[in-house]
């Protein structure tokens with residue numbers, strides 16, 4: 001268990017120094033309906049060998065914040081209003097855009113959700129891997145080709161020596177995602193951001209890819225930032241979790257703490273919406289899963305006070321009054337943005353969310 005910490009990036013300063021720290025990141029988009037604040041004061045950090053999961057409903061700012069970290073946001077329409085993204089202390093946002101990307105190319109890699117869109121259809125995967133290696137490391141083509149085969153082997157693409165000659169469309173969805181992971185690993189990143197790396201895949205392949213990522217991460221002591229909707233996977237592979245709602249982090253905690261005793265009613269609601277190994281006290285085992293009532297708010301017209309209040313079962317009159325709750329320390333190593341976090345924490349523990357595929361993740 002971590003010691004009491006008020007690290008603004010939600011990390012655990014009692015362990016190793018963070019590799020990558022996002023602090024107070026604000027990203028806006030100019031739209032015809034007005035300014036959309038897609039990321040609002042987000043902070044997180046991740047250390048070597050650690051897996052940080054970032055979860056939250058669609059539109060909560062998970063991808064936009066990752067693209068900002070990588071220097072890949074299109075500006076305009078996006079604008080980084082403030083914040084810092086420090087890699088080993090260097091603020092990447094203060095660098096010229098090209099240097100920011102080069103820095104990430106050397107140290108921080110990202111795996112995108114849609115592998116087919118991210119790979120170039122007119123070149124073989126071997127060519128794409130080789131080109132990246134030659135361009136970035138200055139290695140010889142022969143050596144880069146050898147390394148390309150080695151990388152496909154590492155991500156368990158069968159017959160790697162032959163498959164380097166194939167085009168992206170000749171790979172299945174799961175194999176293409178492995179190729180994407182190989183590309184991301186080509187330059188030995190210290191941090192890997194995986195943005196829903198398995199969403200488009202079937203359940204068995206999802207578990208295989210997650211197992212692979214977890215193994216590679218452990219072997220290389222990489223820092224992994226895993227963006228996913230799958231709370232079962234989070235429970236199985238992540239050390240800490242950041243829960244996002246409407247552009248903000250609303251809870252940050254070690255995974256087991258957050259998932260057994262959520263401090264934010266939104267985390268609790270997310271947990272009630274996934275299958276569990278055991279029913280909650282008083283819950284019918286065959287009951288249908290609870291869905292979170294209502295929808296995520298429109299970012300151009302956020303409700304006053306706590307933006308979760310229209311959907312929150314705990315909401316009281318004070319929750320509708322500005323300013324909304326700030327993210328604050330609510331227990332050792334735990335932060336939540338809720339006026340009633342202490343009451344939420346006092347609720348009975350929740351059995352850990354662990355749907356079947358996640359069970360295979362660690363053991364597979």
Ligand SMILES: Nc1ncnc2c1ncn2[C@@H]1O[C@H](COP(=O)(O)OP(=O)(O)OP(=O)(O)O)[C@@H](O)[C@H]1O
Pocket residue numbers: 029030031036038056057058059060061062063064065077299
């Ligand atoms: N190009 C854009 N123009 C205007 N608004 C945008 C643009 N891209 C993103 N947004 C806004 O940013 C918000 C966050 O988007 P983001 O892609 O980060 O969501 P997400 O959490 O990754 O969702 P998902 O789980 O569906 O991938 C969106 O709700 C949208 O309002």
Ligand code: SF4
Pocket residue numbers: 264265266306307308309310312313314315316319325337338339340341
């Ligand atoms: S501040 Fe109020 S509305 Fe917001 S999550 Fe907490 S209890 Fe619910």
Ligand SMILES: [Mg+2]
Pocket residue numbers: 062063064195
């Ligand atoms: Mg996304």
